[in-house]
Amino acid sequence: MPRVLAWFITFNFINIAWVFFRAREWEDAVKVLSGMVGSSSFMNSYAYEMYLLEDRLSTKNIFTTIQGDNYTLKLLLLAFILVLAFKPSQEYLRTFKFSFTNFIFFSFITTIAILHLTKMSEFLYFNF
Amino acid sequence: MQKKKWLFYSLFFIFFLLLTNTFVMYWSDTYSVAHPHRNKFYTEPNTRVLKTAYILENKTKYDSFIFGSSRIGAISPYRITDGIYYNMSYSEGIPHEHLLNIKLFLNNNIKIKNLWIGLDDFSYQVSFEKHQIQGLTKLHPQATGTSLLSFYKDYFFRFPQGEDRRHIKHKMQNSSTFATLNIAQDYNLSLLSKANENAKDFNTTQHLNKAEFNKPTYYSGNTLEETLQDIHEIKSLCKSHNIQCKFFINPVHQTTYKFLDLNLLNNFKDNLEKITDYYDFAYLNAISDNNFYWHETSHYRSIVGDMIIDTLMQQEKTKTPFGIYHPHRPL
Numbered sequence: 001m002p003r004v005l006a007w008f009i010t011f012n013f014i015n016i017a018w019v020f021f022r023a024r025e026w027e028d029a030v031k032v033l034s035g036m037v038g039s040s041s042f043m044n045s046y047a048y049e050m051y052l053l054e055d056r057l058s059t060k061n062i063f064t065t066i067q068g069d070n071y072t073l074k075l076l077l078l079a080f081i082l083v084l085a086f087k088p089s090q091e092y093l094r095t096f097k098f099s100f101t102n103f104i105f106f107s108f109i110t111t112i113a114i115l116h117l118t119k120m121s122e123f124l125y126f127n128f
Numbered sequence: 129m130q131k132k133k134w135l136f137y138s139l140f141f142i143f144f145l146l147l148t149n150t151f152v153m154y155w156s157d158t159y160s161v162a163h164p165h166r167n168k169f170y171t172e173p174n175t176r177v178l179k180t181a182y183i184l185e186n187k188t189k190y191d192s193f194i195f196g197s198s199r200i201g202a203i204s205p206y207r208i209t210d211g212i213y214y215n216m217s218y219s220e221g222i223p224h225e226h227l228l229n230i231k232l233f234l235n236n237n238i239k240i241k242n243l244w245i246g247l248d249d250f251s252y253q254v255s256f257e258k259h260q261i262q263g264l265t266k267l268h269p270q271a272t273g274t275s276l277l278s279f280y281k282d283y284f285f286r287f288p289q290g291e292d293r294r295h296i297k298h299k300m301q302n303s304s305t306f307a308t309l310n311i312a313q314d315y316n317l318s319l320l321s322k323a324n325e326n327a328k329d330f331n332t333t334q335h336l337n338k339a340e341f342n343k344p345t346y347y348s349g350n351t352l353e354e355t356l357q358d359i360h361e362i363k364s365l366c367k368s369h370n371i372q373c374k375f376f377i378n379p380v381h382q383t384t385y386k387f388l389d390l391n392l393l394n395n396f397k398d399n400l401e402k403i404t405d406y407y408d409f410a411y412l413n414a415i416s417d418n419n420f421y422w423h424e425t426s427h428y429r430s431i432v433g434d435m436i437i438d439t440l441m442q443q444e445k446t447k448t449p450f451g452i453y454h455p456h457r458p459l
Binding site: 098103106107108110111112114115116118119120121122123 | 130131134137138141142145146149219220261262263264265281282283285286287289290291
């Protein structure tokens with residue numbers, strides 16, 4: 001089987017199957033699944049109204065449903081690069097060296113992670 | 129490097145980085161919550177915190193308060209004559225926040241004679257919880273019962289975001305982006321006050337035809353039930369503490385008005401009538417249709433603020449040139 005097709009099947013199998021574990025009722029699961037394939041999951045009424053108003057589709061408006069903004073697409077792309085171009089984390093752990101480079105990298109990453117435990121968002125004027 | 133040594137140095141370095149970040153965040157203090165008496169603001173300060181702190185420090189200086197969003201910043205507290213007024217306007221202020229602040233003032237033995245509560249088309253759409261996770265809109269810790277440690281941790285023990293990074297840059301370069309805001313020492317003047325407006329000419333073609341006037345101020349969400357409950361509680365507090373209380377709905381620019389969910393707005397107005405009498409300025413009229421009276425499609429000018437004062441101070445409530453008086457119609 002082609003690799004990309006295998007990814008596609010596995011990814012969607014996980015996405016769909018886990019909905020049933022999370023949902024309390026059958027109706028809830030159906031609602032989530034229909035939301036996942038329907039337009040409401042991607043572009044809500046706000047994005048549509050903004051599209052009509054501004055006569056352009058901005059990523060900021062499109063991703064409001066998932067609390068995304070202009071960075072969402074870029075971050076998704078970065079995540080894809082990380083997943084596809086680098087080794088899995090388990091492999092890195094096996095070959096991990098207590099070197100100076102890793103010391104710096106580990107310290108900065110851990111600091112950033114700890115600081116991100118505090119959630120504070122910026123004020124968005126007028127919801128735009 | 130040995131494994132244990134490596135881990136020890138790492139933890140020490142992480143601690144150092146966390147401490148440095150906290151120090152920089154405190155020094156910069158994007159929203160001025162720890163430096164209320166700054167001479168120069170580099171970005172909009174958290175006026176919810178600054179104004180409340182100021183009143184708690186000066187408990188007898190004012191006996192009357194105007195509560196509302198940034199829109200009521202155009203209402204001059206110095207023009208109202210039946211009390212010594214303080215303008216408690218803050219960005220996107222909603223009734224639940226006013227209620228918590230009023231309770232805090234009363235619990236701190238601040239005598240209140242008059243209260244003006246400005247409501248908006250978004251008063252029933254914006255959630256309090258959303259404001260509590262935003263640096264600019266977080267309430268004073270005493271108003272929410274938050275511990276000081278937790279409050280300051282949220283501001284200083286976190287990764288600097290875009291606004292923080294811009295603030296650090298401006299502070300280092302000493303280039304204020306908020307120089308136009310003439311905040312007096314008591315924060316009783318806002319960007320929308322007449323004093324800050326004077327330099328601008330609003331009767332030019334450039335202003336009247338600004339593209340900004342075609343863009344509505346848009347809100348989504350529905351917190352109608354909670355908002356009505358909050359207003360009911362404010363009204364009850366006024367009654368039990370013998371406070372003269374006036375409610376009004378702020379004027380809305382025509383572009384925004386046409387974009388509003390009118391069913392929701394009318395539902396809000398109908399229910400408000402059951403709780404209290406109020407003045408309604410949120411309808412299409414000569415003011416809402418004329419860009420001369422507006423900064424953009426959200427904020428009206430101080431000239432409109434003066435009209436609101438005239439209406440609310442008028443003895444004959446039903447004969448007002450601007451605004452409609454709605455008497456209380458209890459169930």
